[in-house]
Amino acid sequence: MSFPPNTAPLFKEITQQVASLTTTLTTALAQPADKPPLDFSTAPPDIITARDDLLEAVRTLNELVLGPADRLRNMATEYSDPATLRWIVHFKIASHVPSSGSIAYPALAAAAAVPVAHLRRILRYAMTNGIFTEPASDHVAHSPLSALLSAPGSVLDTVGHAIQFSYPVSVRMVEMTERWEGDEAKDHTAFNVAFETPLPMFGWLKGAPDHAARFARLMTAINTSPAYDVKHLVGGYEWAGLGGGRVVDVGGSTGHSSVALARAYPALKFEIQDLEYVVEQNKAGVPADVADRITFRAHDFFTPQPSIADVFLLRQILHDWPDEAAVRILRGLVPALERNADARVLVMDQVVPEPGAMPRAKEKLARAVDLIVLSHFNGKQRDLADWKGVVRAADERLVIRRVLRPEGSVFALLEVGLEDGGKAGEVSAGGEAVVPEVPAVDEAELAGTADGDSEAALRAVVDKMDE
Numbered sequence: 498m499s500f501p502p503n504t505a506p507l508f509k510e511i512t513q514q515v516a517s518l519t520t521t522l523t524t525a526l527a528q529p530a531d532k533p534p535l536d537f538s539t540a541p542p543d544i545i546t547a548r549d550d551l552l553e554a555v556r557t558l559n560e561l562v563l564g565p566a567d568r569l570r571n572m573a574t575e576y577s578d579p580a581t582l583r584w585i586v587h588f589k590i591a592s593h594v595p596s597s598g599s600i601a602y603p604a605l606a607a608a609a610a611v612p613v614a615h616l617r618r619i620l621r622y623a624m625t626n627g628i629f630t631e632p633a634s635d636h637v638a639h640s641p642l643s644a645l646l647s648a649p650g651s652v653l654d655t656v657g658h659a660i661q662f663s664y665p666v667s668v669r670m671v672e673m674t675e676r677w678e679g680d681e682a683k684d685h686t687a688f689n690v691a692f693e694t695p696l697p698m699f700g701w702l703k704g705a706p707d708h709a710a711r712f713a714r715l716m717t718a719i720n721t722s723p724a725y726d727v728k729h730l731v732g733g734y735e736w737a738g739l740g741g742g743r744v745v746d747v748g749g750s751t752g753h754s755s756v757a758l759a760r761a762y763p764a765l766k767f768e769i770q771d772l773e774y775v776v777e778q779n780k781a782g783v784p785a786d787v788a789d790r791i792t793f794r795a796h797d798f799f800t801p802q803p804s805i806a807d808v809f810l811l812r813q814i815l816h817d818w819p820d821e822a823a824v825r826i827l828r829g830l831v832p833a834l835e836r837n838a839d840a841r842v843l844v845m846d847q848v849v850p851e852p853g854a855m856p857r858a859k860e861k862l863a864r865a866v867d868l869i870v871l872s873h874f875n876g877k878q879r880d881l882a883d884w885k886g887v888v889r890a891a892d893e894r895l896v897i898r899r900v901l902r903p904e905g906s907v908f909a910l911l912e913v914g915l916e917d918g919g920k921a922g923e924v925s926a927g928g929e930a931v932v933p934e935v936p937a938v939d940e941a942e943l944a945g946t947a948d949g950d951s952e953a954a955l956r957a958v959v960d961k962m963d964e
């Protein structure tokens with residue numbers, strides 16, 4: 498028996514990567530070699546890439562050493578990791594452990610109101626994952642990991658939401674498929690099975706204030722992280738070229754995108770559209786310096802667009818919806834595009850890469866988000882073929898003219914317009930244009946392929962729903 502031949506070279510490569518990253522951290526960041534930063538998210542891009550490469554190499558080495566059978570066994574049997582974490586978070590164990598020193602198991606059990614026998618066995622398993630330590634016989638103390646679970650903060654919010662909300666949903670995907678066989682209704686999901694409710698997730702959250710508040714904090718944290726920053730919208734498109742044009746921010750929520758754009762482009766005017774109650778909540782909150790150029794309008798985006806504008810912005814809207822709904826939202830904008838030959842739709846959302854096109858860890862994360870939106874509310878993270886499918890299904894004259902990828906942004910900008918709008922390819926790219934000029938290519942790519950077939954099927958479904 499031996500390890501695969503590429504094991505030793507990989508180990509050597511990892512050693513070199515560790516040495517190089519350590520040097521970079523100590524010199525570039527003046528970081529003591531024995532104390533690496535815990536949070537790499539704010540590090541310069543080259544350091545993040547070096548760390549990603551190292552993690553990928555370590556993962557590959559781990560897989561080589563394990564071999565196929567043990568890799569599968571590990572994947573299948575590590576369910577105790579999330580299960581114990583869920584128990585610890587649910588009973589708020591970490592908050593009862595002192596920040597320094599330790600506490601005896603019976604005292605900790607009494608403080609958390611749990612049976613000491615369960616506590617001891619579950620914590621001793623968790624300790625093998627580095628959560629808590631047992632520095633003296635029958636005493637529990639914090640580890641760096643458990644300390645993060647002891648007080649409110651973004652780590653506890655992320656872990657708590659994942660483990661108490663999404664994890665029970667994820668294990669119900671079998672029932673979702675068996676019960677609804679791929680039906681895309683928002684109330685036919687693994688969430689509905691796990692939470693035994695007929696309500697769609699966002700409707701259910703309205704009646705669950707604790708879950709809703711944590712979810713809102715999490716969304717705020719994500720939306721304010723660098724990859725989601727609204728600066729990518731502001732700098733990623735040729736807004737200045739619109740002169741004194743009008744932008745409709747469809748599903749604009751609080752209007753933070755429009756406010757940022759209004760500040761950067763003093764000639765532009767904005768209308769923020771959303772559901773009536775959202776408009777009522779937000780219309781008084783527009784900052785005074787841009788208030789004269791921003792208006793609100795209650796509008797359901799499943800109905801025809803009433804406003805005239807140069808740009809209809811759909812930021813983080815369509816991924817919330819299954820294909821048939823995304824098609825109806827886009828279709829609602831077509832009359833507005835017909836009214837103004839210069840008008841375009843700007844979709845800011847993720848474009849999932851082709852399988853294998855990015856490092857595995859990143860691809861895994863992107864695909865995990867896709868499974869979350871599928872299992873929770875029948876949403877969809879789309880690749881380019883999916884985007885082309887929904888766009889063409891909305892109206893056969895509608896095309897993706899360009900896909901712009903602002904550097905550092907998790908989202909791409911898809912410029913969508915009517916084929917006969919006469920604007921294709923005229924505007925220079927504000928980021929990397931991966932599809933410089935699309936219509937003819939789209940037709941060829943879609944025709945006769947599985948995507949073309951699904952687009953036709955999709956259009957038929959939506960046409961039927963419209964009847």
Ligand SMILES: C[S@@+](CC[C@H](N)C(=O)[O-])C[C@H]1O[C@@H](n2cnc3c(N)ncnc32)[C@H](O)[C@@H]1O
Binds near residue numbers: 748749751813817
């Ligand atoms: C994920 S948020 C995106 C908000 C904003 N565009 C952004 O980028 O942060 C989705 C928004 O769509 C709005 N929305 C949901 N259903 C809607 C509908 N039928 N018509 C109009 N807006 C709707 C929600 O109220 C929410 O503000």
